[in-house]
Amino acid sequence: MKAAVYTTYGPPEVIHLHETETPVPKEKEVQVKxxxxxxxxxxSYARHFNDVSPFQFTMPLPLWIPARLSMGWSKPKQPILGSEFSGIITAVGDKVTRFRPGEAVFGYTGQKFGAYAEYLCINADGIIARQPENLTPEEAATLPYGALMALNLLRKADLKAKEKVLIIGASGGIGSAAVQLAKNYFGAEVTGVCSSAGTDYVKSLGADNVIDYTKEDFTKSETSFDVILDIPRKTSFSKGKPILRSGGRYMPVSFKGRHVLQRLLTIPRRKKVITALALEKTDDLLLIQELAEIGKIKPVIARSFPLEQAAEAHRWFDEGGSRGSVVIRVNNGTNNL
Ligand SMILES: NC(=O)c1ccc[n+]([C@@H]2O[C@H](COP(=O)([O-])OP(=O)(O)OC[C@H]3O[C@@H](n4cnc5c(N)ncnc54)[C@H](OP(=O)(O)O)[C@@H]3O)[C@@H](O)[C@H]2O)c1
Known part of the structure; x- marks a missing residue:
């Protein structure tokens, strides 16, 4: 099969098309075209992970060594990137009862990646579900990562209906889903923070208010919030505290050891720090499928590239051109068997 592979860490150009072995499903796996x-x-992060020093690492320092070892110390262990996918089941292992060949599915492989390829295999009980009926395969592939993370993180921040949430990084992968889910699923009032280029996009996702961080300091906002979801960690608890209501929660999505300490220290306080690792669950993907089918979460595609142009797609993503998802079409973006 054809796959877009990278065998050394580096810029987008390290990704190239390569003929590789088609994976065969084990007894509990399905094969997806x-x-x-x-x-x-x-x-993008995995592609240049060798450049990420322990201090640039977006998670607590002690996790850097295990992350580096699992990715591959000097070269990537998994040469095929791509963790979101849509496609059609082409074969199932002997013990699989959940899916049959011919079913259209979408899912998330997480750090196992492997979706920039004509075929992948995934555990049938993993993060895979029937494709939302109202979406094209390209649209369906854009949903799992952001929606799974946003759903999990907003739950851990204990966001409730009618609460006010400030979402910093609202135009990104997690933020785009967080805006829609906070508004349409949790029933909160949403203020999104992004740069000038993203303001119309974030409004179109349903945000009640948008703050352009290049023009306005959101920490000086006259509105106070019940939850601050700081996805790119562009502020801090001390700067966010004045705009947190009593009982408010500041959640840095990318966090360090000091935030874990702040979390412990603020347990007895009225304004708290929340840190959490989002865990992907099959049931959450099933919920996302339902929410997509009733229009409570909508995919937005910024640009779509064929598999042959995976390197260009990465360059485009890295240059920050995306207001919406960058899609890689495999097998012409269709579910044909
Ligand atoms: N806790 C967990 O379990 C978990 C799970 C997954 C990911 N993460 C973390 O989440 C982060 C990735 O999130 P993502 O996929 O949403 O990233 P992304 O798609 O790259 O989006 C990043 C966002 O940050 C915004 N941004 C950049 N500079 C900003 C500034 N100065 N002020 C406000 N916003 C700014 C960007 O907006 P503009 O383009 O408009 O500037 C963009 O919307 C990583 O740090 C990762 O480690 C954590």
Missing amino acids: VAASTVKFGD
Whole structure:
């Protein structure tokens, strides 16, 4: 099969098309003929992970060594990127009862990646579900990462109906889903923070208010919030505290050891720091499928590239051109068997 592979860490150009072995499903796995994948933060980050020093690492320092070892110390262990996918089931292992060949599915492979390829195999009980009926395969592939993370993180921040939430990084992969879910699923009032280029996009996702961080300091906002979801960690608890209501929660999505300490120290306080690792669950993907089918979460495609142009897709993502998802079409973006 054809796959877009990278065998050394580096800039987008390290990704190239390569003929590789088609994976065969084990007894609990399904084989998916991939229709589409995407470029998200994790794909770009993994591609140049050798450049990420322990201090630039977006998570607590002690996790850097295990992360580096699992990615591959001097060269990537998994040469095929792509963690979001949509496609059609082409074969199932002997013990699989959840899916049958011919079913259209979408899902998330997380740090196992592997979706920039004509075929992938995934555990049938993993993060995979039937494709939302109202979406094209390209649209379906854009949903899992952001929606799974946003759903999990907003739950951990204990966001409630009618609360006010400030979402910093509202135009990104997690933020785009967080705006829609906070508004349409949790029933909160949403203020999104992004740069000038993203303000119309974030409004179109349903945000009640948008703050352009290049023009306005959101920490001086006259509105106070119940939850601050700081996805790119562009502020701090001390700067966010004045705009947090009593009982308010500041959640840095990318966090360090000091934030874990702040979390412990603020347990007895009225204004708290929340840190959490989002865990992907199959049931959450099933919920996302339902929410997509009733229009409570909508995919937005910024640009779509064929598999042959995976390197260009990465370059485009890295240059920050995306207001919406960057899609990689595999097998022409169709679910044909
Ligand atoms: N806790 C967990 O379990 C978990 C799970 C997954 C990911 N993460 C973390 O989440 C982060 C990736 O999130 P993502 O995929 O949404 O990233 P992304 O798609 O790259 O989006 C980043 C966003 O940050 C915004 N931004 C950049 N500079 C800003 C500034 N100065 N002020 C306000 N916003 C700014 C960007 O907006 P503009 O383009 O408009 O500037 C963009 O919307 C990583 O740090 C990753 O480690 C954590």
